[in-house]
Amino acid sequence: MLRLLNTISWRHLRHHRLRTFLTFLGMALGVAVIVAIALVNRALTTSFQSTIEQIAGKAVLQVSNSESGMDERVLALVRDTDGVLDVAAAVDGFLPVSGERGERLYIYGVDLLTDFTMREHQFAGDGFAFDQALDFIAQADSIAVTESFARRRGLAAGSTVVLNTSRGKQSYVIRALLKEEGTARVFGGNFALMDMPVAQLAFGKEGKLDIVDLTVETGSTVETVQARLRQRLAGAAEVERPKKRGEQIESLLTSFRVGLFFVSLIALFVGFFLIYNTVAVSIVQRKREIGTLRCLGMRRAELLRLIVAEALILALVGALIGCLLGWLLAQGALVAVGQTVRNLFSSIGLSGSGLSARELVIALASAIGVALLAALHPAIEALAISPLENARQAVWRPVFAAKKSWATRLGVLCLSIAPLLVVLAPHLTGAVRQFSVGVIGMLIFLLGLAFFAPLIVRYAAQWLWRWTLALPGVSWVETRLAADSLRRNPLRSGITVATMIISLAAIFTIAAFVNSVRGSLLAWVDQMVTADIIISSGARTAGPRNVSLHEEPAAGLRALPGVKIVDLYRLVRANYQGRPIVVESFSAALSAPVRTLPMAQGDGARVLREMAQGKGAVVSESFQTRFGAQVGDKIELVTPSGPVSFTVLGIYIDYSSDIGSVLIDRALYKKYWRDELVDAFDLWLEPGADMAALVQQIKAGYGDQYQLFISTHRELKDAVLRIMEQSFVVNYAVEIVALVVAIFSVINTLLASILDRSREIGVLRAIGATQSQVRRIIVMEAGWMGLIGGLLGLLAGSVMAYHHVVYNTKLLTGWTFQFYYPYDVAALVVSATVVLCLLAGYGPAKKAAATPVVTAIGYE
Amino acid sequence: MIRCTDVCKFYQQGDNRITALAGVTLEIPQGAFTAVMGQSGSGKSTLLHLIGGLDRPTSGELLVDNRLIGQMSDDQVTLFRRSRIGFIFQFFNLLPTLTAAENIALPFVLDGRGKAEADARAAALLAKVGLEHRRQHLPEELSGGEIQRVAIARALAFNPPILLADEPTGNLDSKNGLAILDLLRQVNRQDGCTIVMVTHSEEAAGYAERRIYLRDGRVEKEE
Structure with missing residues (x-):
């Protein structure tokens, strides 16, 4: 086996250096994302735990x-x-x-x-x-x-x-x-x-x-x-015990972590298609070599072993490089994640460390497992290659039986199972289980669509070329030949289109999620923060930079000309049933006429009135999801005055925390918490008041003495958006991996395609096709793959994004986000895919056009 | 029509230089039907490729239809080949997804001609090779002889003055082979087309007026 690997496989890989390099790169990037996420996760855990333990000292x-x-x-x-x-x-x-x-x-x-x-x-x-x-x-x-x-x-x-x-x-x-x-x-x-x-x-x-x-x-x-x-x-x-406290604080990061896990899963999924694509294409390229080996007496089992071993070596080397890359990526990611954690939770020193043996084994095992799974099917296809292949003139290609093919059948199976899992998920117990089954359902849906790719390519190519003819300056024969190439080998084109579907779905899901979060947040800020000027000590946006203030400045602020209402806002972290929550308070009586409360259940105006009357508390959606509290229920909070029971008046939307918030009137808060501190002064101005002048007055009056974050409504919105963008940094790494894989896949397929059609290209050249005509045919083929892959990827991404925004996010955070469809990103995804594919196709097209005609004709 | 003066063609394979043609000098007049014969590796296909502009000579002068083909750019030689030279290959080389008519119309389409003109010309050529009834058939639905007829029709698309055939009967049974050779003779006699045919077969060579024998890249004899 080693000798075969050395003489056959190694030389083949060396001969196709670019493809080998790109495969390594793709696999390495996939593994790098997994490794980086594992390292970031460990750094988070270690940092939280060690901080708590160091502070705890000898305490038990x-x-x-x-x-x-x-x-x-x-x-x-x-x-x-x-x-x-x-x-x-x-x-x-x-x-x-x-x-x-x-x-x-x-x-x-x-x-x-x-x-x-x-x-x-x-x-x-x-x-x-x-x-x-x-x-x-x-x-x-x-x-x-x-x-x-x-x-x-x-x-x-x-x-x-x-x-x-x-x-x-x-x-x-x-x-x-x-x-x-x-x-x-x-x-x-x-x-x-x-x-x-x-x-x-x-x-x-x-x-x-x-x-x-x-x-x-x-x-x-x-x-x-x-x-x-x-x-x-x-x-x-x-x-x-101190450890338990560490775990409590660490649990704040659960949704952050599950999100990272989701990203790892996509990276692996993309890696799977990468290996599949590489092995499938290399078999098409080497079918005569395989025929010769079979002729010379190589048994099917030996051939299977050889192909799988090749894939494993590719994966293993890629994974090892990926571990190194992942470590480097983690160092960068830790800075970004550290910033996110600092903004959202706590000031904590995140330090990178080496890869542990366990992480190394997980990374390598994931790569090997994925490679094995991915290589198996193309390897089995290769077993069908006849020993007579080297004597044949016709081009061998895997048989595609359209509607009866294994791919289509698997596609039907996946598309049947996926909705069942998605429907089943909400009926399971536990948010993580519901989330996992829902995500698996969506991935199976994606896989189903990917399996359908060959069938779709076959039928789409039939009408695409006619449709393209309507475009000015397009030649009949060029469009027709480009379409024929796709149609003749739907499996090969389908694999590339499938890879694009997966990659683009991942990209679009992230983009649509970010867009929905942004849209929902902005709408929420508009409703939640109606004040004209917010003078904050930092509790809402500055995280641990916050220094709560005494009430004293309130009187002075109220006396400023143009100021109509000054309300005092307070935010403290508390525990409910042993789990961390947030307690918010403001004076509902004072600000009810100018305040609105974004509600998930109940009428905001009524709730504000009842809050002002001290009738109870309002809980956030996340609180409702985590603790199952309903309107009318009693919740018992631990206050410095002892346990106090509050009636739930309504459920409000609070995107500022996913751990669960309870909102009570300031009078009640002061009474039970024995706390008069303030985290923000919310100012509503008289009509026509000069906001800029007021801000200057406030800065002059209090800026020297206090750390104040004075922001207008607009500035607060911008700050919220900035924090949100920071928390999506890790997701962008996946987008890059997905994009690289998609482009690589197109180049790989086209290289195989032109090899497959060498003689055809030679004949075209012999009967008078110019180099530019040949180039246009190949580039057009790439463009069509981009168009089909782009549209299908968009379809898959749209469904997945909707599911992720509406269901998954609710499960993880308790937040209900409005689904804001990113039309601009959708248009960009499709057009950029087509353009990138056209660019990716240019290299292979140039190569095909420049092949000497005699060599091309004599290829077989 | 075709004049080769001391034409050489070498290929470099690693450190080895392979000699395909070692100084061929010959002249083929307009309207001649010439067969080029010789053993495998004698250089006959290389000679055909050089005449057709598919490859360039390493040295020597090659005049085809009064053009120095070795000195033309790739695009020039492509356009020249498209309109002035017809090619017929041993393995037929039709595009498998195009019908017989579409394969024949291909050179017109590549030349940017209108569909109507291309279709009309394809129909006329199909009639010429006796395959009007096979117009809409794909290559896989045609017999070997029929495929080669379509290939000849495609080669005649622009009424080229030169037709180059590389083992045109090498992949056919004797009956179909003879039919193809009859067709080539007909094209030669009726249209005045200069035909250069590479063949191993003495019987096929018998259709030609002149036979040139190559050996080790040189002209060994002429008959």
């Missing part, structure tokens, strides 16, 4: 209530619980460094005298003695930053650092430097310690705690202490 249990916080009295309650050994409380969060765009510190506010029982803070220099600790605590502007942060910012002990706090800009003096060890390693060294009361003031969390870490006494089990604490806290906070 953590008491917390998400961002809502807990009453300080919880600390005493925990400390007094049987089985608890050491306890350390903390207030934590990010504070931006004033005047330094993008620079922020993770502030950990602790009781320095007790926190050492939980975490080892290593101070630089001569250590941090008890006296120094007392000195640190005694002064209300003390901060300890890491050496690396100080070095980067050119700071030293005694220097001042200005942070944007909830009370505006505050100066802090660096009274200690931390070695970058233990907890201080998190967030790339952007870590700072503060004394607890100082941190509470900075965050506006006076009298509150974010977390209580604890260890348990010897003789007590973690589970027993956990149960005991839960009982004593009576729902006022959650008690979990």
Whole structure:
């Protein structure tokens, strides 16, 4: 076998260097996407987990209530619980460094005298003695930053650092430097310690705690202490192991991850067609060689092994290159993904790492599995080649029995199964299962259409050439011969068209999804944010850059001339049934006349009225999907005042979070959360008010003191769109792979086609066809493949996009998106495909036209 | 009509130089029916290809219909071939997806002539070769002899002064072979077409007025 591979296969591959290279490239790109996604996924998991573990220190249990916080009295309650050994409380969060765009510190506010029982803070220099600790605590502007942060910012002990706090800009003096060890390693060294009361003031969390870490006494089990604490806290906070908290935060990324998995699946699918195309074309090219081998005594099984081994080697080498490419791609993707994660969830340091053995095995196994599956059918076709083939004058090609062919039958089977799976999916339990079965249904639909490609090509070619004749300056014979070539070998042309269908469907699905998300988001922003000016601390768009503010500026803003209404908006992360959610609030009573609420269920105006009356809460679609809450149900939220029950007044649309949101009136929020902080001031202006002048006034009045994001309605819309575009970066990688594969496929098919028709081309040249006439025939053939593939790809993409937007997204995120059909992209997909195919066809056409006539005629 | 002066043709295969023609000098007058004979590898097909402008001589002078064919550009030689030279191949070489009439009309269409003119000319040529009733048939529906007749009709599309035939009967049974040779003689005598026919067959060569024997790329003898 090795000798055969060396003498026959290797020489064939070497002879067709361009095709071999393109196959490697295509396969490598496919595997690269899979590897990159695996690496990105692992980096996300590792980063979330390690951050949580580093901060947790020795703690075996953590008491917390998400961002809502807990009453300080919880600390005493925990400390007094049987089985608890050491306890350390903390207030934590990010504070931006004033005047330094993008620079922020993770502030950990602790009781320095007790926190050492939980975490080892290593101070630089001569250590941090008890006296120094007392000195640190005694002064209300003390901060300890890491050496690396100080070095980067050119700071030293005694220097001042200005942070944007909830009370505006505050100066802090660096009274200690931390070695970058233990907890201080998190967030790339952007870590700072503060004394607890100082941190509470900075965050506006006076009298509150974010977390209580604890260890348990010897003789007590973690589970027993956990149960005991839960009982004593009576729902006022959650008690979990640090790992569980990591998982909770990580679960925020579920939909992001499933989306990436979907992308991997498409990359593999495209890889499958690539190998199929290559093997099928190479068999057409080598049919006489195969005939000779059979003549010389090669058995069918040996031939099968040889062809499959060739495909495997191609796949394996491609996969190995792909692993390397994937690693490189991952480094780039991590930057983009890191940005997305930072914008949406949390500030986290994503660092790339090498490929693990498991990932390597998965990548190689995927490539090998796909190659085996893809090569099998063309290999079996090759077995039908007669030993007499080398003596025949006629051109051999796989038999295509039109409506009775295996491809058409498989197409019918797939198109019958696909709708069943799509219909069945919503009846299964679990969103991920429903999503998976739905996606499999759609992929089978795509496969079905791909199987139909040969039949469609055969019939489409029959009328395409007549239709083309209507175009000015088109020659009868050129169009006819181009169409005949497609029609005569529908299997070969069909494989290329099928590859295009798959590639374009992937491209169009992504494009249509992005378009629908964009359209829905813009419509939503119009409804959800009716305010003329939004002064935000960053909660809606700046993610962890947000610094919640006190209410004080509200009075001043209300007094500005031209301002009609000022409403206060607050957003906190909370937990519901052990899973993260978002609690939003504004004053419905204040803004009901000017506000609208985009509703999925219920009347927005009524809901706003009832909210203002404190009758209950409104939940988002995602909340409804995740927790099954219906209008009229009671939901119990854990607040710093203990568990509180709210009646669901309606279901609203909230695209700002897919983890589930609960919207309540600010009065209720303040009462139960004991929190007066604000994340945004929404301003409605009097008719005719000068918006630009007002913005200037606000900047002049508050810009120096606070970190403010002042945006008009239009600017907020643009910011939302920008964040959305960033989160689709990874998807664009697939579009590139799909495009490369489609172009490669056309070139490959045309090269085989002209080889197949060498003599025919020779005869044409002999009886007087010029080189340009031959070129036009081949290019036209490519253009038609592009047109058929483009239209079918668009059809498949449209169906898939609709399914993805309307069903899949709802399953993953709970969001209902309007389907906005991207007509411009549709027109572009078809026209660009035709143009790219025409361009791709030019190379083979030139080659065909330039073949010496004698060589062409003597080919057989 | 055709004059070869010391025509040589070499092919380079790796480090080896293959000699196909090693200095052929001959003259074929207008209206002659000439057979070129010789063993396999003697250079007879190469000579035919050079005369037809399908290939270029390495050296020597080749005058066809008063044109130095070796010095013409690819497009010039293609257009010249289209209108002045008809080709007939051993393996028929019709386009399999075109009907008999469409195959015959092909050179007209390539020349940009109107469909009506092409159809009329194709019908006339089909009548000439006795295949009016096979007009709409595809090559696979025709017999070997019929296919070769269609090929001859296609070669005569523009009434070319020169007809080049490469083993035109090599793939036919003797009865059909003789019928084709009769047809070629008829074309030669009635239309005054100069015919150069490469053949292995003495019987086929017997139809020609003159026989040129090639051996190792040179003219060995003439009869």
